[in-house]
Amino acid sequence: MSDTIDLIFEKYERAQDQLIPILQEVQRQYGYVSPEAVKKISRYLKITENQIYGVSSFYAQFRFSAPGRHSIRVCLGTACHVRGGATLLEMLERELDIKCGDTTSDKRFDLDRVACLGCCALSPVVQIDKDIYSRMTVTKLAELLKSYE
Amino acid sequence: MTKEKTVSITIDNKKLHVKPGLTILQAAKANNIYIPSLCAFEHLPSYGACRLCIVEVDGIRGFPTSCTTPVEDGMVIRTETQELRNLRQEVLKLLLSEHPASCLFCSDKEECINFQGTIRKVGNTTGCRYCPNDHRCEIQTIVEKIGLTETSYPVYYRNFPVEKYDPFYDRDYNLCILCGRCIRVCNDIRLNGTLSFKQRGQKTTIGPAFDRTHLEAGCEFCGACVNVCPTGALSVKTGKWYGKQDKEGETTCNFCSIGCKLILQTKNESIVDSLPDYDSPLDKGLICVKGRFSITEYVHSPWRYSTPMEMTPVGYNNITWEKALDIAAEKIKGVKPDEVLMLISTQLLNEDIYCTQKFMRKIIGSEHIIPTPLIYLNNDFATYWNLCTESQPLEVIENTQFIFTVGFDSTYGYSPIGIRIKKAAKAGAYLVTLNDKETNLDLLASASFQVEKKAWYDVIEILIARDGKEKKHTEAQKILKEGAIDLNRLKKSLSKTKDKLIVLGQDILNHPERTRLLDRFEKTITKGGWKIIVANPYTNLKGTLMLGGFPYIMPGDILKTQTGEKVKTIKTQIVNFDLNKKRKLIYIIGDAPDLMIPDCDFLIYQNALPASFKKMPDLILPSNLFPETDGTIINMEDRILMVKKVIEPYMESKPDWWIISAIGERLKKGKFQFKDMQSIHGEIKKLIKGFPKIKDRLEFSRINAAGSKKTARFTPVPEAKRAIYRGIALSEVVSGMKVIERSLNE
CATH class of the missing domain: 3.40.30.10 (Glutaredoxin)
Structure with a gap:
């Protein structure tokens, strides 16, 4: 997972306003936003995990558990x-x-x-x-x- | 003097001249005009969420919120019209539609308050009390001011379970009005980012990510969110249900060498809350968990000594002060100078130290007065002291472009330093962190080294020596590569910047290569180019040496301004006390570990709480803690800070200076006639000019410990791992600190 998420980061500038596009891409590729992904994004964008969760839980488009079959x-x-x-x-x-x-x-x-x-x-x-x-x-x-x- | 620029505005037909740039709300407040508001907080940026501070302004359509509208020249503002009143009442009603309101609108309200204090044989709740913040609540004030007497909407109770699983404060989000103050203070002032709005609409709650506990989510338990909460949603565990405090007093925190200002609130002579002062220039109100939450439990600990005690063959006996002092005097009478050992904590007040050293020197004639860090740090003490004398004032951090933290973590202490570093990093300073674990500064760091302790020296060498030496340190090279650190950028930033700062954390004290590292830093600082801030845990280290609480250093001798000596030489033999030699008498003020206490005939222990050493003291003298006594300390910035008495001492406990002086007076009449602080200050003034009213930073001489360093033995320092006050770890006394310590060790 960590390799692919680094690939996602490469596409986006290291700026805080890129948070939502990155989250969307993560959601697209993995089907959900996992705690590990949030941690990675936090390190990359220098925003705390709690703040990222706050932003992403506002939008219905993000889910936080792996989808079922x-x-x-x-x-x-x-x-x-x-x-x-x-x-x-x-x-x-x-x-x-x-x-x-x-x-x-x-x-x-x-x-x-x-x-x-x-x-x-x-x-x-x-x-x-x-x-x-x-x-x-x-x-x-x-x-x-x-x-x- | 040039006249300050002002804008003239009219509020409620009153012509006013105010500073430009203020919001209408601030301008009104400065002129004692009341506008109700719930989400605005003095030290936070404008937000405009609660909509209660709406006003009418000529020329502006609708009702702008006064907390977000800046004043303009010629503005005509009305804060009280019938229309505004109606609107505010409606807004407040909507706000309260999700807030339990039995304490606000109840026909039996008055009677309820009168009967809540009924004395019963068993605990009994009269009236409804589901808000721990009753009578301290901003909503209660606002409802009264706005004149709301009933609400037409049914109250929707959200039915969240009360969160009690974290240390220090409880959370009942059923009472929350989502004003966002706690989130903003956590993010904007503390730069911590633990709290955030979660979900949206009706489901909105506040908390950390993924249902984590606050402890897991990186909460520093600074309590800033609890201070600003206008409701009872957030409440301090030890201060709940007390109602309104009856007194408050200012003092200086004694838990570390920063010396933050604290506002202690008391009720019935008990401390119920400890608040920061956001206007204090030293700490800016950025107090840590120790000052915010540990005082109540420490000071009111059930383990505190209430009376002097004497050991008898059948255990300890409570005795009177008269008897205790007589026993002490009798035992001390006639002992030879080298048969005594006085071990003192560096967290005593200046006045206590002065009296103690006078007692040792004038009565016993001994120089064996030893602050415990001297034994722990041994030969490194001089180096550490020298670095401490070079320590810069905290405001330097904000103006520095390159910050290098070594073994520093400000999660549960040293927040005024940590937050300033975070601020500097956010503003663009290059921040490098070095530790063997993740720290709270890593997220904002440009480069963070989480490496084993044995590799620290190499990393430090590369950073400080700047160039050329990299080839030798292959280990560090590897770390640099693995850490994906942009070495070129780092080097460029290093060579470019003139203001470079090392922040030395307490972890360095437990580093096995302590001697080598401290020497390296001393060399660097002497050479110039780097500045240093030492976050040292020894609250009054500077005062201890200044007032002579150190062998062969007399009061005032360490002051550069007084003696003109840049360096003071002490002999290493002095430092290397023989800890195996049997003594006749050992006197401990504070606490000391077993290894420092040689065999002795008589052991006097003077402290507030039971000691950690195994030896049983023959005489126990109960002393006061800092909120119970007046005095002064000298902080890491070399400033004299006032410690003030806020509550009456516990039971029969006494200030340290009083105890020592009373024994001294029994041995040599007329020598220790101290009645209060003024009389002690009068004597100190003769030795140290201007004490204690010196406003400038003091200047201290360095110490040169002559003699070989090879004999130095390494003793781990407990202060490096846990917060300690007068020798006793806070986690031994304060339940929440124990929870935090356990989580750190996991």
């Missing part, structure tokens, strides 16, 4: 919310025993929320990897999870 996105846009999206998210959090934004310990799933997937007519909507599942219910979702390994 499958990613579940629950839509909580207005339409999905009205038709029970929050209940789906709650059920998933309970079932997978993780919080929104985290990854299960067996790395099978990671769970996140999105604001709108653009298919409000099919609400409530859940996206697993690249597939969109419409008109979800708690029972349908539980069945569906079994088909992902």
Whole structure:
């Protein structure tokens, strides 16, 4: 990891305003911003790890745990919310025993929320990897999870 | 004198002339006009987050925040209109929609306060008290000033668990209003960067990265965030639930040789908080964990001696001062000069040292008065002293372009030096750090060497000798390469800069090659080109020597201005005391390790807390600690600083000078008639002109220790590893310091 992250640094000037572009590149290449990456960036840009975390946790685009084999996105846009999206998210959090934004310990799933997937007519909507599942219910979702390994 | 430029403004129909560059809020405050504000803090840059300080200004649309708007000539400002009042009330209501408000709006508020102090047989909570900062809270003041009596929004309780797992202070973010003061003070003033806003919107909290504890995240526990918190979100563990303090007093911290100014707050004669003074020119309010958080627990330790004690065959007996002094006098009477050994800490006050040396010289006629560092450092003492006399005032750091720190770390001490170095590095100075572990300065350093102690000399040689010698030091060359350090830039910066500064940390005292390194530095400093600052842990080292707490150096003899001597020669034999020779009497003020205490017939131990040595003292005399007594110290900048009494002494403990003088008076009547500080100062004045009101920096002679250096033995110095006061490690007494020490050793 340390070699590739050095390659990322080579592309960016050693200036504090390069923090977000570097974080974005790290997120793109590794899928998440790890504590080790934050440490490296901290040394490179001379900003403390705490400050870097503060900046990156502000933006929804950065995640701090490695993604699972499958990613579940629950839509909580207005339409999905009205038709029970929050209940789906709650059920998933309970079932997978993780919080929104985290990854299960067996790395099978990671769970996140999105604001709108653009298919409000099919609400409530859940996206697993690249597939969109419409008109979800708690029972349908539980069945569906079994088909992902 | 040229007249200072001013701008004229009008606030609430009052014509005012103020300095240009001020914000409206500052200008109003300077003229005693109250504008409510929560996020502004005197020593922090403007922020404009709380929106309470809004004002009306003619010609400016809307309601600008006074803390971010600079004054301009001819400005007409109104701070109190009905519209502003309504707006402020609304803003405050929104602010309080996430802040528990039972202490603010409650129909039973008055009665609640009256009955909270009810005396019961068991601990009982009357009324609701879920804020440890009750009666010290800025929100309470603001609500009163703005005249809010009720809130129309339901209070949303965020239900965060209270964080109690870190030492020294607790955090209850349910009370936090996200004003950001703690973050700004951590980042902008302390240059530490432990705190940051995390997440956003409703989920916003404050803390370090990745759910780390503050200890893991590099918090220095300086407590600056706790001072500035306007709510009860951050609270000192030892000062919680006390309510408003009833007294406060200023004094000088005695935990290291910087001597920061402290404002000690007390309630019922107990110290409840210790605050910095941001206007103090010496330390700029940048106190460290020792001064900020260790005093309460140290001074009010349950292990403190309350009365004099005498050893009897069945254990220690409490005795009266009369009896204790009689026993001491009787034992001392008639002993020969070389049968006595007086071991003193270098953290005593000048007046104590003066009385002690007078006692040794005039009553016993002995020169065996030995400050403990002399035994630890042995032959290196003279070199270390010489470097200390060359130590520059701290403001030099900010004007230096090249800083080289050796064995220095300011995480848990020496913050006024450390933060100045960080500031200089941020402003572009070239900073090189050398240590065997990661230090808090490494992040901002241009080059940081984390190398084993045995390679230090080579690194120092390359940096100081500048050129030519690199080939010889292949080990160091390797380190330079591995560390990916741009050697050319380093060299260029070295040869280019005239102001170069070495900051010598306390770690050097425990370096196995101490003698060689200290000699190297002394040679460099004498040659010129480099300046030095020695961060030394011996609070009153300078005062100890100046007032004669050293063999064969009389009070005032070490002052260059007084004797005209640049170098004072002492013989090495003096330094190499025979520590195996049996003595009749040993008198210890402070603490000493076992290896320094030879066999003796009678051992007197004078200190506030139990000793670390195994030998059982025959007589224990309880002494005061620095917040309980008046006096002076001389700090590393060679300035005389006042130590002032803030609380009454614990139980029957007495100042060191009082104890020594009382014994002296019993042995030779009329010689020690000291009643108070003034009488001691009167006597010292005869030997040292102007004492203690010397405003300038003092000048000290160097010491030349004649004799061979080959016999020097290496003794590790405890002060290099842990913070020590009067011989007792803070971590032995202060629970939080113990937690920190454990984390350092892991």
